[in-house]
Structures are given as structure tokens and as C-alpha cells.
Amino acid sequence: MSIGFTKDGHVARVTLDNPKALNAISPAMDDELLAAWTEIDADPDIWVAVLDATPGKAFCAGADVSGGTDRDGRMALGGGLTGVGGPRYVLRKPLIAAVHGYVIGGGFELAMCADVIVAADDAQFFIPEVKAGIIGESGILHRAVRRLPHHVAMGMILTGDRLPVTKAEQYGLVNEVVPVDELAATADRWAAKIMACAPLAVQAAKDAALRGLDMSLEQALGTRYEPIEAYAGTKDQLEGLAAFAEKRKPVWTGR
Template sequence: MSSGVEFVKDGHVARVTLDNPKALNAIDPRMDDALFAAWTEVNDDPDVWVAILSATAGKAFCAGADVSGGTDRDGRMALGGGLTGVGGPQLTLRKPLIAAVHGYVIGGGFELAMCADVIVAADDSQFFIPEVRAGIIGEAGIMHRAIRQLPHHVALAMVLTGDRLPAAKAEQYGLVNEVVPVAELAAAADRWAAKITASSPLAVQAAKDAVLRGLGGSLESALSTRYEPIEAYAGTKDQLEGVAAFAEKRKPVWTGR
């Protein structure tokens, strides 16, 4: 029986694909378990330097949680394998994550996309938060993320009205990094992955950790905090390779060690 999630390691890139098109790629409990396993493997495998999250072609990237079959084994809605923190403990993905979205990016699917570090959107993408139109309100994770990643009034208007945000506007507001034709979505995500893997994976991971942890407090606090992954990077093979490559005026060869 299919898990509804495809997971493939392609060189230094982990490809995670939502594959539940009949339900608009909504995430059911078995998919949630498969996503948790995928994120755990991405974190644990030193040869994985970046992950790409996409979905099977169709009308939607993801329609959020699939509640047609009920809730998960703990009685909660499944959503994102821990990335969103909805329905259970939040899982921190240490490696960079690229979301390649298309079509409807709805509710919890929108929230899952916002968990990525880079978002590439097909030009048919539409982002929306439909909860209030359906007369429901959940754990509100999507709202807290939207108000942090979009201009204040844009986010509140989406939350209060359920109006859709088309891809072009999402790019204008800085929600997505790039908008491309549908046929070019996979190639665009691969280009971003290539940009990221051109740098030292350990340095990239340390930078991501510092940036996101520093957001939790003031600038003064962020500047005075010691970040363990940055300190641990000193003396690694990659750090020494970077110094040597600069001195020798050549491209560095990273190992992630």
C-alpha cells in the first residue's frame, strides 16, 4: 500500500513528493508518518544537503489535512510530519527546504509551504486560508506564520476574508522567491537546489540555525547569542577546504564533513 509520499535521494538532494491527487494532495495520517520519516532521514543523512518538497501534478499542491478518513492515532489532525507543529511536537529540519508549489495551496498546505526556506511557485498557484469561510478555526498555526511572512494588512485580510492570493501577488509581497510557468516548476526548484549545494552544507546548516533561532528575540539578543553549529564548524574539513580553495583560487570541493 502506498504511503502517499514519495521519497528519493538524488545525489545531495532529497526529493519529497506528496502523492494523493484524488484528495488534492491533502495529508492523511499515513502520509504524515511518511513525511516524519522523510524529514528524519534528511536530518540524519550527512550526504543530504537540501530537500525539495513538491506534489503530484493536478489541481493542488496541498489542501491541508485530509480529514475524510478521520484523525490520527492520537485523535489529532495530521499535518506535515511535524514541520508545522500542528497535532504534535514540532520537528526542526536542519537542512534547507525548497517548496515547489502549484495550483491550490490551501490552509494547512499553505502552512506547510511556509515552513520551507525557499518557495518556488508555478504561475497558477493560489494561496488561501479558507477556515473562516467554512466557519471553523483550528490551532491557528497558519495565521501566526502568515502574519510573519506577509505584510500585516495583507495577511489579516486573507485570514478574515478567505480571499485568494495569486502567485504574482505572492511574489510581489515577498512570500515566494520565484514564479515560473507550470512546466518549468521542477527545473526552477532544481536551480535553487544547485545554488544551495554550491556552498558548504555545514556552513549553510549553521547559517539557517542561527538566522531562525535569532528571530525569536531582539537584535541585541541575536547578536550576543553563541550558536553551537557555527562554533562546531570551525576546524571541519569543509571549513579548511574553504580556506584552501580561496588561497588557491579554485572552486571548493565540499564533503559535508
């Protein structure tokens, strides 16, 4: 059990690979995920990341506790992305989650950490804790009530009922639903759409949008965002202005 990590041009692909446990995330996988996120952020030639999982019944069943529940307090689930169980890691680069099958508990939460979610038409989302008679870290609850209509989220939380992908699309939880065999290509298409934009501007926009969520509208409007200010005078900003004046497509460098 491990993760896959590959680079193809400006795209990094991170793959959960623990199919015998429904791609649940072990502490060792958490270590590898944190290393992957850190490398993605540190490499200026990576502009977009895609998170997917080995084909099978599930995208991810959350934390793999088959070897015990002690995670040594090393980091949060998902290499830090969820902020549950340890320090939260906020990825600077845009992240696309490509989900299929069962998207359960912490796996559901990990998917919600992405900026874009594309889903196979067999995807089903679960918050199963109360049905199993357990409740622990509550990150999934806080994210669900922020990502879904209130009564839809509370219905899932209080009953453990599943949310089929058709409803997830209707409620705006996912960006697109496609047949299973088109999932990877759809994630790549979304990555290409993002890469058509200036990468540093994309990262600055993500930073401002997410930071502003924790503020009132007035505070968000009055805040200065360092990545936006740092973008001024970059090669890509100048390239964007030149391409507009010359009526051509810009050629971005991420610098």
C-alpha cells in the first residue's frame, strides 16, 4: 500500500493505492502524501495537481486503522490537507479530485479539500460514523455543512445515508459527472483548462478566495493579499498584457 506520484508536463498526479482496504490511508501513506504536497508546492514547473485512486470499489474509505488507531500525532489525514488529527496543510497549487465508487468519511472529507471535484457516475458519498456507532474527529461534519445545503448535510450526518452522485451534482458538490472510463480524461481536461490561465495568477486567486472565506465580506474586500501583490511585475503578468495588445494567446512560464 502506497501512493503513486507522477509528473506529466505541468501536471502532478497523486494516486491513492491501497485497494485491498478500499484505498484507505495508512500512516505511511500520510507520510507520502505530505511529501507529495510539499514537492508540488515547491516545484514551479508544477501548475496543477490531480488526486485520484486505484480503480476498484472506492475512491477512499478514510483512515486505514487495520494496523491500529495510533497515528502518532504526526500529521492530519491526507498528508495534512484535512487538518484532522494534526496540523493542516494548505496546498497553494490548484487541486482536482477525481473520485469514483465509495467516497466514505475521511475520504469524502479529503475530496472536499480539492478545488474542483470530477466524479464517476458510480460515485456515492457517505458520512457513516453514527450508523457505525462511532464519532471522533469532526472535520467531515464541519465541511459537509459548508459544502452542501444545510438540511441535506444534516440528513447525511444524522442518518449515515449515502448521497448518490446525481444528487451531489445537483447540490453543487461536484463540478462534473462522467462515465467511469472517462474519469481520468475529464480530470486531465480540467487540468488543461486551468493551465490555460496564468499559473501564478491562479495560485494568487486561490489564496485570496480561500482566505476570504474566514472573513466578513467587508474584511475580505479590505484585505491585501501577498500573492496578488507579488504577481505584479512578473514575467507572466507582462506576457498577459503583451498577448492582449498583440491579440494572441499568451505563453505562460509560471515566473
